[in-house]
Amino acid sequence: MARTALTPVQLAYDAGIAQGATGTVDATNGNVVALNVAGSPATFGPFQVVLVVTNADTASHSVIVRGAGYTGAANGAVNSGIPAPANTVFTQGTLGDLSVAVAASTTQVIGPFTTDRFINTGGALWLDWTAATSMSVWVYQIPVTVS
Numbered sequence: 001m002a003r004t005a006l007t008p009v010q011l012a013y014d015a016g017i018a019q020g021a022t023g024t025v026d027a028t029n030g031n032v033v034a035l036n037v038a039g040s041p042a043t044f045g046p047f048q049v050v051l052v053v054t055n056a057d058t059a060s061h062s063v064i065v066r067g068a069g070y071t072g073a074a075n076g077a078v079n080s081g082i083p084a085p086a087n088t089v090f091t092q093g094t095l096g097d098l099s100v101a102v103a104a105s106t107t108q109v110i111g112p113f114t115t116d117r118f119i120n121t122g123g124a125l126w127l128d129w130t131a132a133t134s135m136s137v138w139v140y141q142i143p144v145t146v147s
Contacts, residue, residue, distance in 0.1 A: 001028070001029040002029065003026065003029050003030045003031055003032040003126065004023075004024055004026035004029055004030070004031050004032070005031070005032055005033075005034060006023040006024075006031050006032070006033050006127070006137065006139045007023070007139070008033060008049060008139040008140060008141035009138065009139065009140050009141065010141050010143070011140055011141060011142055011143055012143060013143055019138065020138060022054075022136040022137060022138060023136075023137045023138065023139060025129050025132040025135040025136065025137055026129070026132065027128075027129040027130065027131050027132035027135075028132075030066075030126060030127060030128040030129070031126070031127040031128075031129075031137070032124045032125070032126055032127070033049060033124060033125040033127070033139055034123075034124050035048075035049075035119075035123045035124060035125065047112050047113055047114060047115045048112060048141050048142045048143075048144065049111050049112060049113060049125055049139060049140070049141055049142075050109060050110070050111040050112055050139075050140045050141075050142065051063070051065075051108075051109070051110040051111055051127075051137060051138070051139055051140075052107060052108075052109055052110075052137070052138040052140065053100075053102050053107065053108050053110060053135065053136070053137050054102075054106075054107045054135070054136040054137075055102040055103065055104060055105065055106055055107075055108075055134060055135055056105065056134040056135075056136070057104055057105075057131070057133050057134035057135070058104050058105075059104055059131075059133075060101050060102065060103045060104055061101075061102055061129065061130050061131045061133070061135055062099050062100060062101045062102065062129070062130045063099075063100050063102065063108075063110065063127055063128070063129055063137075064097050064098070064099045064100075064127065064128040064129070064130075065097060065098040065099075065100070065110070065113065065118055065125065065126070065127060066097050066118070066120060066126035066127070066128060067095060067096040067097045067098070067117055067118060068116065068117060068118060068119055068120060095117050098110075098113075098117075098118070102135075112142060113125065
């Protein structure tokens, strides 16, 4: 199955922005945050993305931000090697996944991310979850330039 898309809320300098609706946490298929360099506004990579993850459950759950070169399915598949050029040009491309535990009844702010470590197929940011129970996620995009 395809990953469930999450749409970032575009932040703006010197302005207030509505929080936006929570994204659907998909522990079965994982999530994807598409980054579009041709879009308006343009999104150039994960370094502009901040996640706000809330766990309203009574147990701790984790979000896994998949590292560059991840080709496995959601839920526990392992990195299967880093494709060129990430394995030679970008030093952080070999660091792999980032797993962040979100304790019961807490909120974690995660990111912004280093682009060469977390950019995946099509320039996307891939997220997997240990569980979806009572989990909420908001995706915020930091502006590229000051207007």
